[in-house]
Amino acid sequence: VRALSSLGVRVENATGQPMARVSVGVYNTTLVSSKTTLLNGSVNFSLDVGNYTVKSLIYGLPLNTTFVNITQAFRPNITIVCPTYTLFVRVFDSENIPSGSVAVSVYEWMSGVTQPVQSGVTDAGGNVTFSLTFGRYRLRAYKDSALLGETAIDLIDNTNSTIICDIYNVDFAVLVTDYFGQPVPNTIVKLERKVDGNYVEAHSSIATGTD
Numbered sequence: 001v002r003a004l005s006s007l008g009v010r011v012e013n014a015t016g017q018p019m020a021r022v023s024v025g026v027y028n029t030t031l032v033s034s035k036t037t038l039l040n041g042s043v044n045f046s047l048d049v050g051n052y053t054v055k056s057l058i059y060g061l062p063l064n065t066t067f068v069n070i071t072q073a074f075r076p077n078i079t080i081v082c083p084t085y086t087l088f089v090r091v092f093d094s095e096n097i098p099s100g101s102v103a104v105s106v107y108e109w110m111s112g113v114t115q116p117v118q119s120g121v122t123d124a125g126g127n128v129t130f131s132l133t134f135g136r137y138r139l140r141a142y143k144d145s146a147l148l149g150e151t152a153i154d155l156i157d158n159t160n161s162t163i164i165c166d167i168y169n170v171d172f173a174v175l176v177t178d179y180f181g182q183p184v185p186n187t188i189v190k191l192e193r194k195v196d197g198n199y200v201e202a203h204s205s206i207a208t209g210t211d
Contacts, residue, residue, distance in 0.1 A: 007026065007077075013084070049071055050070060052068050058082075061156055091163045107139075
């Protein structure tokens with residue numbers, strides 16, 4: 001006859017909000033059971049009396065390890081608090097120059113790119129800082145709604161990350177010639193970019209020189 005008890009585990013962030021999709025495994029010498037937290041951040045296990053190790057992971061990244069002693073008729077509940085870390089982001093343009101006034105949005109890996117967790121704008125040195133919960137994130141850099149570049153990071157400690165925007169601050173030259181290949185001066189050149197199906201001015205109009 002086995003003496004059974006139960007173990008409740010809740011995972012939350014530093015502000016007390018529940019965290020779903022966290023993998024929680026219970027071990028003695030080997031894995032006894034593994035479950036994924038629900039929207040309320042909780043899972044429950046029915047276990048034999050004994051000593052156990054509780055391991056939690058996010059995207060396979062080890063979040064926490066807790067030891068618990070389950071005695072007969074004892075129904076423990078443990079709370080695992082997911083830590084918050086600082087993410088330092090620096091944005092560079094195509095010429096490897098720090099880019100100021102660039103919007104950077106951070107998305108939780110599984111959430112897609114519709115609603116960012118946090119957003120910020122780089123300073124003159126191309127820097128922006130975020131405070132985020134342990135996990136995996138996608139970073140995107142924008143300028144006037146145009147996506148300039150993106151990267152992904154695993155945030156398991158205070159971390160530095162770089163976004164290289166190969167299509168930002170790009171040198172672009174136009175040569176206007178006639179049918180015979182001769183340069184045509186004083187021709188107005190407009191550069192437009194497509195945004196949401198419409199074209200908007202991307203650079204002030206310029207007249208061609210004598211060449």
